[in-house]
Amino acid sequence: MPLPRNAKVLSAKQPRASMVGHAAENEEENSHSKRFMSSPQGGPKKRSAFGDITNAHKNQVAAGKKEAVKVAPQKAQRTCVALGVAKNNEINLKKSMKKTPPGEASAEPKEDPAPEEPMIVELPAVEDVDKDQLVDPYNNSVYAKEIFEYMRGREEKFMLPNYMETQPDISRDMRAILVDWMVEVQQNFELNHETLYLSVKLVDHYLAEVETMRDKLQLIGSTAILIASKFEQERCPPCVDDFLYICDDAYKRDELLAMEASILSTLQFDINIPIAYRFLRRFARCARATIETLTLARFLCEMTLQEYDYARERPSKLAASCLLLALTMKNLGGWTPTLEYYSGYCAQDLHPLVRRLNFLLTYQPSDKLKAVRSKYSNGAFFEVAKVTPMDMLKLEEILKSC
Known part of the structure; x- marks a missing residue:
């Protein structure tokens, strides 16, 4: 059907959003965060294939028409020259003349005093650390402040009690030796530091709920590293046989898998613990x-x-x-x-x-x-x-x- 002469064709295309910003938060420390300089494995390369897949910024499309400002017509002023009104005006004028001393001109109306300027208090400048950090879709800099506020709120849920008082066979020194061993495991397998911190948290929260004997302490530590490496999505996570090997075959595969199920069920699978x-x-x-x-x-x-x-x-x-x-x-x-x-x-x-x-x-x-x-x-x-x-x-x- 032909269009009318004066019809306007609306374009269906929208302008494409541009990606602006800076690199990811841990780009600066990739070479130092989890491996030595002599590590045979290089750092993970960035993927640019998903550079455009992000909903961090949406196009703002101007839609709608400007509404015309309606001006209400002014009403015609009515001039009422009533006799009573004129008489009252005359009486008021005579009263005002009596109050004014003779020979003095009527004083000009006093100007209102200028309002005092408000005091400007200079507050210390707070830098926006998340600006210009939007180029990497994995950075989440748009939501960074809200993410860390959420994690601050979750700290209340994961406050640890003094669980050593209820453990009959484990001491502080045993826990320290276990964590020292877990640091060595993190180094040998070149795991992320987040994996190490989370695995220590898993050990503490499990021991706060379950009374454990000292011969199972290393099993709990190795299983916690296994769970944390999965949660942190390690690039090359250790397998079950690796953990059995580093424990010097002190435990069986079924024991490690059973401990994994025990830790997760005890913590109700809520292992997103702030570190x-x-x-x-x-x-x-x-x-x-x-x-x-x-x-x-x-x-x-x-x-x-x-x-x-x-x-x-x-x-x-x-x-x-x-x-x-x-x-x-x-x-x-x-x-x-x-x-x-x-x-x-x-x-x-x-x-x-x-x-x-x-x-x-x-x-x-x-x-x-x-x-x-x-x-x-x-x-x-x-x-x-x-x-x-x-x-x-x-x-x-x-x-x-x-």
Whole structure:
């Protein structure tokens, strides 16, 4: 059917959204985060095939027409020259003339005093750390703030009790030895650090619910690493036979699979537990910290995995304290308004934990637990384990000045 002469053809095509932004959050540390320089396996290559598949930004299409502004017609003013109204006006005029002294001109109406200008309080500038981070669809920078607020809320659910009081056959030293062994397993299999932190959390939450004998402790640790490697989607996760091998065939395949089912059912399959490592990377981005400063903070944070006293700390607060101590050791300034905004902690909230961390770094409780220090003494991690700890009195002076 032919179109009318004056008909307008509407185009059905919409402009295509452009991808803008920056690289992913952990692009800077891929070569350092989980493998040594001598590792035969290279880092994972980025995939650009899915660069356009993202719903982070939607096209904003201007639709609709401007509504015409309707102006209501003004009503004609009525002039009522009533005798009573005129008489009242005359009486009011005479009264006003009596009040005015003779010989004085009528004073001009006083101008209203100028309103006082509001005081402008300059607040510290908070940097938007998520801007220009949208090029990688895997980065989720649009939702980063909401994601970490959600994880902060989940910390309440996963606060650990003092479960060592209810364990009849396990001590703190046994737990420390187990975690030290788990660090070695993470190194040997070149697993992500997230896998290590999550596996330690799984062990703690399982022991908080189930009384366990010491001969099953290594089985729980290896099974926790198996579960965490699946959850974190490791590129090359170890298989069941690998875990049986590293346990020196102390357990059977059926025992490991049964323990996996026991851990998952005990935790009701809710294993998305907040870990300090993720918060640490987020806060380091807010501080614009270098990879060397971040590695020092990671070393401090990983030292706490072996210590039972730190297991009941909030992961976000622990990560913030480790970063603050690393910044202080590097003489890079204190806790900025940007860090306070994104972390939710002010500097005074972190001071007690910073003191404890520096004490832990200065006086290692046991010489037998060397996995973490040996790991971070390697050149791939800038040998941050060899950094001299801060003097306690000097640290106290710096914290008081903050």
